[in-house]
Amino acid sequence: MPDQLPPAPARIGLDGFNMAMPRGTGVATYGRELSRTLGSMGYGVDVLFGMSIGSRTPELLREILFFDSLDREAGRKPPVPMTPRWLREVFGTPLGLDAATVPVTGRVVAGALAGRMPYHDRILNAPDLFDVANRYFRRTKRFLRVRVANPPDVMHWTYPLPILLEGARNIYTLHDLVPLRLPYTTLDNKRAYFRLIRGCLRWGEHVCTVSEASRRDILSLFSVSADRVTNTFQTAGLPEQLGPGEDIAGWLGRLFGLVQGGYFLFYGALEPKKNVGRMIQAYLASGIETPLVIVGGRSWKAEGELRLIVGADGKPTRSAERVRVLEYMPAAWLGTLVRGARAVLFTSLYEGFGLPVLEAMQLGTPVLTSTTSSLPEVAGDAALLVDPYDPGAMSEALRQLDGDDALRARLSGLGLQQARRFAPAEYSARLAGLYRTVLGRAVGGSRLN
Numbered sequence: 001m002p003d004q005l006p007p008a009p010a011r012i013g014l015d016g017f018n019m020a021m022p023r024g025t026g027v028a029t030y031g032r033e034l035s036r037t038l039g040s041m042g043y044g045v046d047v048l049f050g051m052s053i054g055s056r057t058p059e060l061l062r063e064i065l066f067f068d069s070l071d072r073e074a075g076r077k078p079p080v081p082m083t084p085r086w087l088r089e090v091f092g093t094p095l096g097l098d099a100a101t102v103p104v105t106g107r108v109v110a111g112a113l114a115g116r117m118p119y120h121d122r123i124l125n126a127p128d129l130f131d132v133a134n135r136y137f138r139r140t141k142r143f144l145r146v147r148v149a150n151p152p153d154v155m156h157w158t159y160p161l162p163i164l165l166e167g168a169r170n171i172y173t174l175h176d177l178v179p180l181r182l183p184y185t186t187l188d189n190k191r192a193y194f195r196l197i198r199g200c201l202r203w204g205e206h207v208c209t210v211s212e213a214s215r216r217d218i219l220s221l222f223s224v225s226a227d228r229v230t231n232t233f234q235t236a237g238l239p240e241q242l243g244p245g246e247d248i249a250g251w252l253g254r255l256f257g258l259v260q261g262g263y264f265l266f267y268g269a270l271e272p273k274k275n276v277g278r279m280i281q282a283y284l285a286s287g288i289e290t291p292l293v294i295v296g297g298r299s300w301k302a303e304g305e306l307r308l309i310v311g312a313d314g315k316p317t318r319s320a321e322r323v324r325v326l327e328y329m330p331a332a333w334l335g336t337l338v339r340g341a342r343a344v345l346f347t348s349l350y351e352g353f354g355l356p357v358l359e360a361m362q363l364g365t366p367v368l369t370s371t372t373s374s375l376p377e378v379a380g381d382a383a384l385l386v387d388p389y390d391p392g393a394m395s396e397a398l399r400q401l402d403g404d405d406a407l408r409a410r411l412s413g414l415g416l417q418q419a420r421r422f423a424p425a426e427y428s429a430r431l432a433g434l435y436r437t438v439l440g441r442a443v444g445g446s447r448l449n
Contacts, residue, residue: 010435011044011121013152013168017130017159019047019118025269026355027175030210031158033235034431035118041428043435046122046152048099048165050129055100066102066125067110070117096145096166099126115331124148130161137162141195143203154438156208160200169438172200173208176352176373177217178273185272185349197222206438210234210353211374230434235427239335239359252340255333256324258293264398265341267295267334267356268348275349275370275388280323282347282394288402290342294325295334339363343401343408346375347388354378358422361415366408368397380421382414 014035018028038045051069053062102123104110110117126146133144143162151167158173174197179188201207201222207229209215215231218224242251249260264283268274276294283292329337338344344360350373357378360367367383369375376385384401386393400407 009042009044010154010439011046011152012038012435013046013048013124013155013165014038014118015157015159015161015163016047016049016118017161019116019158026353027159029236029355030173030175030234030353032116032118033237034156034158035120036237037235037424037428037431039119039121040424041432044121044152045119046124046148047118047120048124048126048129048146048148048155049102050127050131050133051125052128053102053125054127055098055125057100059103060107062100062125063103063105063108066104066123067108067113070110070113096147097126097129097132099124099129099146099148101149129163133161133163137196137199138192141199143199154435157200160196162196162199164203169205169441170203171206171208171434171438172204173210174200174214174218175210176214176350177221178350178352180221181217182273182350201228205441206230206434208232208434211351211377213374213377214352230430230437232430232434233422233427234353234355234358235422235424236355236358236362238362239338240332241335241339241363242332246336248336248340251336256293256326256337258291258340260340261342263291263293263341264343264345264401265293265295265337266345267338268346270294270296273349273351275347278388278391279345279347279394282391283323283345283398285391286395286398286402288398289322290402292323292345293337293341294323295327295329295337297328335359335363338365341365343368343411345398346370347386347394348372348375349388351375357383358419361419364412364416366401366411367415368394368401378422380414380418382411382418384411 014031018025019031035045035047051066053065053069057065102125104123129146136144143164145164145166147166151165153168155165155168155170157163157170160172160174164170179186179190179193183190201224207218209218209229209231210233212231215229218229219226242248252258252260266276266279270276338360343366344356346354346356346367346369348354348370352374354369354375357367357369357375361382367379369379369383369385370388371385372388379385384397386397
């Protein structure tokens with residue numbers, strides 16, 4: 001929407017903290033979609049990574065090491081040793097790290113990693129940035145400063161990170177405050193997380209979030225002016241699927257022994273806030289024969305969430321005959337599983353946005369989701385909504401979805417309409433308004449009331 005853009009071209013910086021993850025997260029998807037949207041709007045896009053590549057590394061070797069590290073960026077790395085170089089980098093004068101440009105020339109054959117690369121005009125890297133910044137914040141309770149030649153106009157951190165880019169207006173996306181609202185569902189150090197959010201609000205020019213529910217949480221838990229917190233919602237590219245000429249029914253049968261339209265599907269991390277344990281309880285209690293497929297990596301307390309289908313000895317229980325648990329899979333496979341499902345189940349306890357709900361609606365797949373947090377905003381009237389703490393209500397909703405063809409057809413049509421509220425054009429307009437506000441505001445000063 002050209003009339004919504006700032007009067008002069010702007011460059012926006014993004015962080016690569018989540019975007020290179022090989023298994024991805026909702027935040028990683030958010031970052032990649034944000035980068036693509038900014039590119040389509042005509043903004044220049046810089047993406048800043050934190051790989052273990054020295055700023056003085058020769059350019060060709062820098063490019064080689066960048067792509068070599070891309071698969072490893074999501075892995076658990078050993079702590080950066082406090083060597084004299086590290087001390088000079090972090091505690092030198094002035095404080096901070098220098099970022100260098102990573103040339104992407106095509107000399108490295110990187111087609112296999114294209115799906116994890118964000119849209120970009122310039123790739124930057126500051127050595128071990130995210131690890132160094134977190135350690136620096138723990139020791140000093142201050143944000144680490146990063147310098148780069150010709151900085152972008154706005155540095156949009158897609159996650160709360162204790163970093164400031166010098167010469168740019170820094171804004172932070174706070175997707176949700178789950179570690180503070182449901183502290184028992186995450187492993188975060190709650191004191192450190194509380195200080196981190198306060199730091200984003202104190203030193204950032206602005207805060208972005210992705211739902212009215214999350215915006216209300218930010219304003220209710222922290223003393224920050226309402227005009228400094230903007231909800232842009234999210235958008236989502238249509239989930240990848242097998243090509244249009246593929247035999248979807250045959251593919252589902254051959255690979256998974258599933259019938260098109262003949263299974264329920266949950267996908268996401270197997271962690272407490274996703275409420276998978278109650279969902280399985282409700283499914284088993286419903287008495288329906290349609291199988292339940294669960295796709296996701298096992299996270300904290302996953303064993304407790306799966307206790308009804310995996311015994312203490314690690315072997316499947318008798319109940320597991322109706323429930324299939326699969327690990328992460330290629331995006332096109334997952335998109336096709338969503339398309340072929342009788343319904344997607346996403347009865348999470350709390351979400352900043354709830355991307356699977358939008359993705360399912362985009363494909364016309366009926367959805368069962370929760371009455372809590374942001375999920376009613378995303379689903380609107382296009383899904384069945386239940387109390388996620390009430391397995392009985394969830395069982396009844398599952399029986400309705402399983403046995404009522406007309407209900408599923410109605411939800412499918414309504415979902416396609418509801419998904420248009422989050423179309424790229426709508427998202428672009430909200431982003432343009434956010435950056436126009438940030439670029440028009442004077443810089444400086446503490447922003448907490």
